[in-house]
Amino acid sequence: MELAFVLEKFILIVVVFVITLLIAMYSTLAERKVAGFMQDRFGPERAGPFGILQPLCDGAKFFFKEEIIPAGAHRPLFVLGPTLAIITACIGSAVIPWGQSLTMGDRIIELQVADVNVGILYIFGVVALGVYGIMLGGWASNNKFSLMGAIRAASQSISYELGMGLSIIALLMVTQSLSLKDIVAQQEGFVNWNIWGQPIGFLIFLVCAFAETNRVPFDLPECETELVGGYHTEYSSMKLGLYMFSEYINMFVSSALMAALYFGGYNFPFMYDLGLSQNWITIIGVFVFFLKIIGFIFFFMWIRWTLPRFRYDQLMNLGWKMLIPLALANIALTGVFIILKDKFF
Amino acid sequence: MQSLSNRKKVLVQKPMNFWERIYLPAIFKGLGITLRHFFMRKNTVRYPEEKRPYAKNFRGLHSLKRDEHGRERCTACGLCALSCPAEAITMISAERQAGEEHLYREEKYAAVYEINMLRCIFCGLCEEACPKEAIYLDGPHVPPEYLRKDFIYGKDKLVEKPFINVANLTSNN
Numbered sequence: 001m002e003l004a005f006v007l008e009k010f011i012l013i014v015v016v017f018v019i020t021l022l023i024a025m026y027s028t029l030a031e032r033k034v035a036g037f038m039q040d041r042f043g044p045e046r047a048g049p050f051g052i053l054q055p056l057c058d059g060a061k062f063f064f065k066e067e068i069i070p071a072g073a074h075r076p077l078f079v080l081g082p083t084l085a086i087i088t089a090c091i092g093s094a095v096i097p098w099g100q101s102l103t104m105g106d107r108i109i110e111l112q113v114a115d116v117n118v119g120i121l122y123i124f125g126v127v128a129l130g131v132y133g134i135m136l137g138g139w140a141s142n143n144k145f146s147l148m149g150a151i152r153a154a155s156q157s158i159s160y161e162l163g164m165g166l167s168i169i170a171l172l173m174v175t176q177s178l179s180l181k182d183i184v185a186q187q188e189g190f191v192n193w194n195i196w197g198q199p200i201g202f203l204i205f206l207v208c209a210f211a212e213t214n215r216v217p218f219d220l221p222e223c224e225t226e227l228v229g230g231y232h233t234e235y236s237s238m239k240l241g242l243y244m245f246s247e248y249i250n251m252f253v254s255s256a257l258m259a260a261l262y263f264g265g266y267n268f269p270f271m272y273d274l275g276l277s278q279n280w281i282t283i284i285g286v287f288v289f290f291l292k293i294i295g296f297i298f299f300f301m302w303i304r305w306t307l308p309r310f311r312y313d314q315l316m317n318l319g320w321k322m323l324i325p326l327a328l329a330n331i332a333l334t335g336v337f338i339i340l341k342d343k344f345f
Numbered sequence: 346m347q348s349l350s351n352r353k354k355v356l357v358q359k360p361m362n363f364w365e366r367i368y369l370p371a372i373f374k375g376l377g378i379t380l381r382h383f384f385m386r387k388n389t390v391r392y393p394e395e396k397r398p399y400a401k402n403f404r405g406l407h408s409l410k411r412d413e414h415g416r417e418r419c420t421a422c423g424l425c426a427l428s429c430p431a432e433a434i435t436m437i438s439a440e441r442q443a444g445e446e447h448l449y450r451e452e453k454y455a456a457v458y459e460i461n462m463l464r465c466i467f468c469g470l471c472e473e474a475c476p477k478e479a480i481y482l483d484g485p486h487v488p489p490e491y492l493r494k495d496f497i498y499g500k501d502k503l504v505e506k507p508f509i510n511v512a513n514l515t516s517n518n
Contacts, residue, residue: 038379042389306379307372 004107013094013113020093024248025055027297031248034301062241070234072142081137082235082242088130089249095119096256097181099266099286102279111286112181119180120168123257124161127212130250131157134214134221137243138231149230152312153221156211159319160218164208166327167201170334171261174198184265189272193264200330202262204323209258211319213250216304223309255296256289263292399485404467406484407460409504412450417504418479419458420451425471425480433464434471451477458503462487462496 029044029051036043047053069078099111116122131153138150174197175183187193195202211218222230229235232243259265266285276284310318364370390397399405410418421438439456441449448454471480490496 034383037383037387040382040385040387042387042391045391302376302379306375 008109016093020249020252023252024245027248029054031301035305038305062238065237067237070142074140077136077140081133081140082239085133085246086242088126089246092123092126092253095122095180096260097184100282102282115181117179120178134231141234143234145227145233146231149221149227153231156220160208160211163204163319163323163327167204170201170331171198173334180260184260187264187267190269195262204327209254213254215300217307217310220312251297251300255293258296259292265289404469404482405486407480407482407503408484410479411505415507416448416450417454418450418477419455420453420477421455424474428470428474431464431466433461435459458500460498462498
């Protein structure tokens with residue numbers, strides 16, 4: 001492997017990592033701002049203009065808090081919990097194509113950390129790992145509420161991964177590829193976006209994404225009103241911060257995934273009709289992609305401050321009795337359409 | 346069972362129809378409501394920068410008034426202290442010396458005048474009791490302090506700022 005390639009990928013990884021952390025950081029502020037505005041308030045605006053220094057203050061506060069490990073806790077796993085949560089949240093972004101390619105001299109730089117031909121499987125693997133952080137943390141705390149939260153997280157995650165996987169199968173039948181790069185490249189322009197062909201699949205994926213990121217209305221693993229703090233009841237200081245942070249990173253990655261799979265990723269309408277050079281199209285594409293991601297993040301927050309939490313049995317009913325049959329029907333329907341298209345058009 | 350009052354209403358919970366069962370229309374309606382609130386005007390008053398005006402009859406911090414020549418009106422009669430239901434007011438009187446006529450209006454004045462703002466209930470009875478129109482509760486509300494002793498306001502905080510005669514100033518210039 002040549003040095004330039006390694007350097008190029010290294011820079012890309014660092015940039016993606018920094019952007020991920022920055023967006024996660026400012027999601028915490030945006031969440032409070034959105035909450036405020038939807039409740040006819042302004043939200044935090046004391047730290048710096050419009051409160052833009054608030055995330056820094058929150059981070060500093062986390063560092064200064066006392067670090068408590070309960071006496072009955074399993075120490076190694078207690079520390080491993082938040083670590084695993086944040087690592088699995090971060091590595092999900094590796095296969096997401098952030099843009100097309102930049103041409104510098106005779107080098108072509110792909111704006112994707114790793115073009116794995118099993119990209120979607122990789123994402124699912126990482127998502128499945130994500131629940132370990134919560135489970136380990138909840139179990140290692142030696143606390144009933146933490147354990148309940150962890151159990152809920154595990155069963156919820158398993159239930160909704162099924163629906164998510166089935167909704168993706170219908171998408172894969174259309175795209176004929178597991179590589180995220182190919183899937184995004186197919187959705188050129190505006191009419192080729194997968195949302196037009198797979199609206200039901202998108203809806204199922206969206207609902208499951210909410211459940212997988214443990215966001216309202218599926219935040220049963222940490223519901224304050226029933227379980228004190230859920231799986232992170234016993235966590236304090238930066239360990240709690242890491243759990244919180246991993247939730248926001250998850251939100252960012254799943255927003256990116258939804259934008260890439262269903263909303264055309266970096267593609268934007270009339271991208272080849274404006275007579276721009278390839279580099280410019282790529283740069284605008286990256287911005288468009290981030291715009292879509294931010295839109296989805298806003299949607300996550302919008303839903304959070306609109307809907308109440310599901311009851312546990314409602315959650316299971318929705319997952320097993322509604323989403324999975326719907327996803328199966330969607331697969332059958334997609335199959336029928338594909339055959340009809342082959343036969344008659 | 347038969348209703349005795351004839352006002353009994355039997356409510357039957359209707360089964361939800363298809364659109365209610367899939368919840369999506371209701372969710373979109375809710376999203377619409379929250380989005381409308383997102384763009385609504387906020388009622389927040391950003392306090393230290395922005396202050397709401399007091400009502401006209403608001404009773405806040407006391408001030409000891411001066412007369413039209415800038416002399417203290419208070420004659421230390423003690424009626425305010427007597428009328429005070431919370432016993433927040435204390436004072437020590439003194440006799441006006443020759444040459445102090447420009448400072449105090451009457452022959453007797455309050456050398457020390459203290460109001461304990463933690464005891465005061467801002468009822469305004471001192472204001473009503475005062476025969477010399479020397480005390481009014483026309484200030485803002487009590488600012489916070491760290492120590493209890495700082496809530497005992499002396500004459501330095503209570504007496505009005507020395508009176509400046511605008512007519513004199515303009516004639517001198």
